[in-house]
Amino acid sequence: MPSVYEYLTDQQKNNIMSIHVEIAPDYIKLILGLHSPEGETNYYINYEKFGSNTTNVKFDKEDLDPIQHNFVDVFLEDLEMLMVHRKTVLSFIGIDYFRATVDDRARICERLEMSLKLRSTAFPVEGAQFCGTTIAQAASFTRLLDRAKLLNVELMQIVDPENSERFLNEFKSAKAINNTSASETLRKVNRGIRNCIDLIRPNPHIEKCAITFEFFNGMLLCLNTHTELKNNESKHVEYYPHGVYTHIQRVVFPDTDYMDLCLHDIETILRNQSERIEELLILYQVDIKNDAVVITDDLSERIGKILEGRESTLKTKKFSMGSESQKRIMNILSAIDENSLTTIELLNFSKYFTEEFRFEVDQISQTKQWKSAEQLISKYLTIKTPIQEMNVLHFADLEILVEALSSEDVAYLKTNLLKSSSFQKFKISFLESTVDESLHTLIGQPYRIVSDSKKVWYFRIPNTDCYIHVVLNTHDVDNKNPKVIRFTRVAKEDTPFN
Known part of the structure; x- marks a missing residue:
């Protein structure tokens, strides 16, 4: 019975974009890369040997109950499910x-080959990398991959490099490129820039399009595009710069x-989109103190x-x-059609930006x-513009x-929202407050005082029920949590006055 596979939701299983496995004598680490509009999120699964026939499994940060089987077997059960059902x-x-x-390597290679043979179709993957195998072991796996989808295979630290010529000869549709890392890369030829995306067709019926740019500590990481139909x-593509080369999904474009x-692909993706999409997301995850400013501009x-x-x-x-x-x-x-737009969300642009x-x-x-x-949503990005100058009514x-929020701001919102026919719900969190007893003079005494810090009002909306x-x-606990005020439209029957 798979130990971790059953913990994954169907959505997580469908969004797996990469699988990386690291094998050691007493543990195996499985890293699942899940794509999302914000980029790739990694899930870490550790299978640790405990005695001769017990495995401790940690799924992300959660310790699962010990399993009474060898750690290699437990790992292989999960990996087989990932391979067969992809x-x-x-x-x-x-x-x-x-x-x-040597024994674990042979056992894992054999089980991988058996798992792929259980499939009704060849395994679809764009790039594969093998480190520390024999040529025969790498070849047996590669033969079962979907040649139409496979763009590159990388062999590193091969046990018997003298046999590598056999591997290269078998894959005659590929071209060998020697890397400085002493690895061999197989890359299909006659593939142009258009293979960066497979969504090029009239009216692609896009559901969501996301573009993410990552730049931290003076180091450019990558550009991502994520498109859902x-x-x-869905299609997730990563663009990495490397000198005069560009790496896309581990394929090199000199x-x-x-x-x-990346921008060429974005233009191509969006060119024929005629229907309204659900979301366009642009996220610059940067350190504002570095050279990313010029690039993101x-x-x-x-x-x-x-x-x-x-x-x-x-x-x-x-x-x-x-x-x-x-x-x-x-x-x-x-540049967006204002008549179709219903929601604007301001996102936190950096994991490391200062609270100031x-x-x-x-x-x-x-x-x-x-x-x-x-x-309008801005739950994590602190807005400095005063509420009365934000045009939010x-x-x-x-x-x-x-x-910050003041007593005058609360009175301004109360007065104007009573006139609004569209208003439904406002939640405003604020870091600094000048809301004081003057509020009672401006809007009236509270209907109920729950505590010194919590008060409730009701205001009848004219010409309605x-x-x-x-x-x-x-x-506010230790000045760490924002204060909150909520304005909500409610029916009369949901009030004390029904």
Whole structure:
């Protein structure tokens, strides 16, 4: 019975994009790379030898109950399920046998071959890497891969390199390239830039399109594109720069700029999209103190020009973007059809940005796209612009984190939301507060005082049977948690006045 495979949800299983295995004499590490609009997320599964016939398994950070079987067998049960039931194309599989014992290596290679033979079709993967195997073992696995999907095979630290010529001769449709790492790479020839994407067809019926740029500590990591179709198919492509070369899904494109290639693919993907997509997501995960500023300025401008160059304005229900610059967001937001846009979300642009950073929305809030949207979300990015200057009264739903809120701000919201026909729910978290007893003078005494820090009001909405329910909670533990105020439209029967 597979120990970890059953813990994966169907969504997780369908979104696996890479499998990496590291084998040692007393443990095996399985790394599953799952793609998402924000990039790749890794799940780590460790199979640790405990005695002669017991295995301790750790799934991500959770310790599972010990299993009364050899750790290699437990691992192989899970790996077989991953291999046999895979339907969509895997971007990469890598198996490192370098530290494995000879017996374990032979047993794993044999079981892998048996697992692939259980499939009704050849295993679909774009890139494969083997480290520490014999040529025969690598060849037996490679023969069972889908040749139509396979772009490259990399052999490293081969046990019997003198036999490598046999491997190369068997795969005559591939071209051998010697790397400085003393590995051999098999790469199919006659594949152009268009093979970076397999979604090129009229009206591709895109559900979601995401572009992620990662740049930390002065080191450029990669560009990602993630595209989901309405038929639940998806494609995730990573673009890595390497000198004058570009690596895409571990395929090398000499004398090619990675950004040019990525943007070419984005343009091709979106060119014929005529229907409204669910979400366009642009995420710059950067350290704002480094050279990424210049690069992301250029990238935003070029993405904006791609959208502006379409025959018709791109329609999207939701626009999400993480950047520390209003200018970059406006470059793209202004090129979106305002009549189709319902939700704008401002994302946290960096895992490492300082808490002192504050984000202005004074310019974005004046765009026609902002003014026509129905929902605004900014749960993790602190907005510095005062609430009365943010142009938010037209939104039906609002969930934001702001730097400060005052008694006057609360009164402003109460007065104007009572006049709004679209308002449904506002949740405003705030770090600093000047909300004090003057609020009672501005909006009236609370209907109920729950505690010193929590108060409740009800306000009748004119010419309706609805009320605005206001809950103010200024409780703050050690000044670490934001304070919160909620405005909610409720029916009369859900109030104390029915």
